[in-house]
Amino acid sequence: SQQGEEDPQALSIQEGENATMNCSYKTSINNLQWYRQNSGRGLVHLILIRSNEREKHSGRLRVTLDTSKKSSSLLITASRAADTASYFCATGHSGGGADGLTFGKGTHLIIQP
Amino acid sequence: EAQVTQNPRYLITVTGKKLTVTCSQNMNHEYMSWYRQDPGLGLRQIYYSMNVEVTDKGDVPEGYKVSRKEKRNFPLILESPSPNQTSLYFCASSPFGQGNQPQHFGDGTRLSIL
Numbered sequence: 001s002q003q004g005e006e007d008p009q010a011l012s013i014q015e016g017e018n019a020t021m022n023c024s025y026k027t028s029i030n031n032l033q034w035y036r037q038n039s040g041r042g043l044v045h046l047i048l049i050r051s052n053e054r055e056k057h058s059g060r061l062r063v064t065l066d067t068s069k070k071s072s073s074l075l076i077t078a079s080r081a082a083d084t085a086s087y088f089c090a091t092g093h094s095g096g097g098a099d100g101l102t103f104g105k106g107t108h109l110i111i112q113p
Numbered sequence: 114e115a116q117v118t119q120n121p122r123y124l125i126t127v128t129g130k131k132l133t134v135t136c137s138q139n140m141n142h143e144y145m146s147w148y149r150q151d152p153g154l155g156l157r158q159i160y161y162s163m164n165v166e167v168t169d170k171g172d173v174p175e176g177y178k179v180s181r182k183e184k185r186n187f188p189l190i191l192e193s194p195s196p197n198q199t200s201l202y203f204c205a206s207s208p209f210g211q212g213n214q215p216q217h218f219g220d221g222t223r224l225s226i227l
Contacts, residue, residue: 030213042117042203042218043156088155092213100146100171100205101213105155 004032004089004104012110019076021107023089024069031092032065032072033101036085043088046074076109084111115140119204119219126194127227134189134222136204142217144207145187146171147179149200150221156203162187163211194226 007022023032031050035043049056049065049072056063062075076083086108090101117138126132138145146161148171158171162181176198178190187206191198201223205216 033215040221042220043205043216044218045215048215100148100158100161101216103148103156105153 004091004102006087006089006104006107008107009105010108010110012112013079014112015079015081017079019079019083019109019111021074021087021109023072023074023104025072025089025091025102026070027091027093029067029091029093032063033090033092034061034063034072034074035088035090035103037088037106038085046087079109079111081111081113083109085109115217117204117206117217117219119202119222121222122220123223125225125227128195129193132191132194132224134191134202134204134224136187136189136219137185138187138204138206138217139185140206140208140217141184142206142208143184144209144211144214145181146205146216147177147187147189148203148205149173150203151200159189159202191224194224196226199224199226 004023004025033048034046037043047058047063049063060077065072086106088106090103120135143164147159148156150156157173160179162168203221204219207214207216
């Protein structure tokens, strides 16, 4: 069942600008993850934030999580052409169940050189 | 190199002709799963396996079978493919028997069923 919903569906910015993508979800979660998918390739895990964390950084990536609003954001700073890709949020269910992640439909990010 | 390998990468076939998509991982991961990705629908889980000889249905299992006889392999079987199974398929794995941890994905298999 679909849970995460990314916003916007598509985003086009100039190289060097910051890109912000949002994700909303509906039910309680154990963790929330962000993935990147380059055209024609598989998904690559970027960052995981647990339900008891509010913010996490990894290089040029910053993820925030607001469990009261059931939302998360992914910020990519100083964007580069190589950041052009689709970005997906995925929720891991509470209780650490054996079933998989629930993915959103993704945000397609285009970095204009 | 640690990786998840799917074969074939592309396949065009006809309705009713049985096919198997193979998936192999070299990371000794316990958890493996299959997803399909369709425009406007995102990724949906088909089947998953917590370990050898343990498999279970995901969100969209109809028309698919899987097996997990060895830890490294998790083939996806379409016994009688139909056009609505035309999609992009991904195999994924993670170290422990839990599906809510970071997943390692293969590069995908694009299936077209005519």
